[in-house]
Amino acid sequence: MMNPALKSYCRQVMSRDLDVIRFKMERTTLEIDDPDGSIYAFIQLLDGSRGVEEIARERQLTLREVEEGLSMLDRYRLLTCGTADPSGLTEREKLRYKNNFTYFSLYESLAESRFDFQKRLKEATVAVVGLGGGSVIAAWLAAMGVGRIIGVDFDRVELNNLNRQFFYTEDDVGEYKTIALQRRLLALNRDVRVEVHERRIDSARSLSDIVEQADLVVGAIDTPPLLGSRFVNSACLSRRVPSYYLSIGNRLGFYFRVLPYESGCTDCRVMHIMRNDPSAAERIRRQVSGAAADADAGNPGFAPNVAMMTALVAADIAKQLTGYASLPDMAFGIVPFHDMDISRSLIPRYPDCPSCGTASSDSRAVEPVSMEQLLDAAEAVSTGTRDRETPS
Ligand SMILES: [Zn+2]
The missing domain is CATH 3.90.930 (Outer Surface Protein A; domain 3)
Structure with missing residues (x-):
């Protein structure tokens, strides 16, 4: 007792x-x-x-x-x-995560100890798809003690990545990001398992085997624009795995949490933007068609901004994996870099979303619909789309 x-x-x-x-x-x-x-x-x-x-x-x-x-x-x-008995953790882990325990002790109760929270991190598997900004998220996860990290990327480290992807070093330039990051994460914390896949993500299926092993997935890929996130989104929806997305724009960054069939998904977000701003379709089309060829040329990634956005995602992940505190309801966070006036908003789940709407959840199609089909669906606003919802 x-x-x-x-x-x-x-x-x-x-x-x-x-x-x-x-x-x-x-x-x-x-x-x-x-x-x-x-x-x-x-x-x-x-x-x-x-x-x-x-x-x-x-x-x-x-x-x-x-x-x-x-x-x-x-x-x-x-x-x-x-x-409270810290069983399930080694002596080394008790020492290594001493300050995690101090932090978690603020939230522990008679039913859940600080060690329980740490054990949940240890037992978790998180997949990070895209090891640009994603490499920094992977490092936060390794530092906090997430037991198994799966990294996916096909790129090599370039010198111009190092201004913001600061867990790579100059010695890593020319090396696959997967290999370089695995080495760095294990140097940071040899108690975590790090598995990597050199793989180009060109469909939701190309991720299925990884998503099915993960408790949670981070989609940090910017190529192909928008579509990359939609592949991750579809793969996660079909396996009902929560996912996170983040992006750094010119003056602001955003991060986004998707709880499958609960909150809105990445396609709901596109629908949400278009239904609140009819001129957005043109902008989204331009984003999808252009920019892909020279993605890095116009990348405004700056180390403090990348650190901040990735840390916000990692902080939410820690809550989700441990339950030490409840998740903020508003899943879409926007950070304007010039004044840091962080705001959050809600992306609703649209019943007529082609990926997570009420009709789609029956068929559980693995691949997302084409960008054109998504934009058409988004533009079909208040033309009776909701009324035509299929009774299942
Ligand atoms: Zn959706």
Whole structure:
């Protein structure tokens, strides 16, 4: 039986004032009414040295009353299991992730310890498709202790990548990104497994075998423009694997989380843009047809911006894999680089989306429809498309 304890940082920020107990956190203050001081006296016993029976005896409470008191404090994430067992992690890992545990301890409860969160990272497999900006995400994942990382790319490291893809070195120039990154990640953390595939992604099928092994996929490919992400999206939808996308534009970056058949997908995003801005079709067509030939010539990737965008994605991934905190609802994040005024918005799941709409989920087609078909579907706004939804 665990011995409940007040988290030490909670003890440090706790104060008592007449009939209120106050916990002054960084941006919030939690207040618990305690007119007769009984809760304060109860909390004083929570130092990890006593079990539930002992606490009941000392405070002359029933076991049920003690459990109710503990569950009230636990709801506010004030308690830790004093004797939580970090089993499943090696001695080296306990040392290596010491600061992860300190961070996770802020969020742990009587039911889930900081070690549980770390173990979930260790047991996870994340595939990163595209090892340009994706190489930086892969490095965050390796540092935090994601147990298995699968990297996919077909490019070689070029000197002009190094201004932002800073886990490659000058010695790696000319080497396949897959090989160079594998070497770097294992140098960073030899406790993680790193598997790599030199592969050009030209269809959703070209990813199926990788997606089916992953708990989560990052689509960080910019070629072919837009279509690359749509291949990843389709492959992930067909296997119901959550996926992330990010892009760095001229003045802003965005990142996007897709929970299959829950939130909108990459095709829903195109539909969303077009339905809110009818002139967007032309822009999207231009983006798809041009630029591919000389993708790097107009790439505004700048190290701090790449670090920021990739870190935002990695932070969301950590929440998704561990559950230490809930995911923000608004899955589409936009970061304007000039003023850092980060905003989030919702991309709804469109019932008539050709990839994740109500009709598509029955057929579960693996490949995305053509770009033309997607744009046509997006333009079919309020012409009865929703009414024609198929009853399944
Ligand atoms: Zn969709």
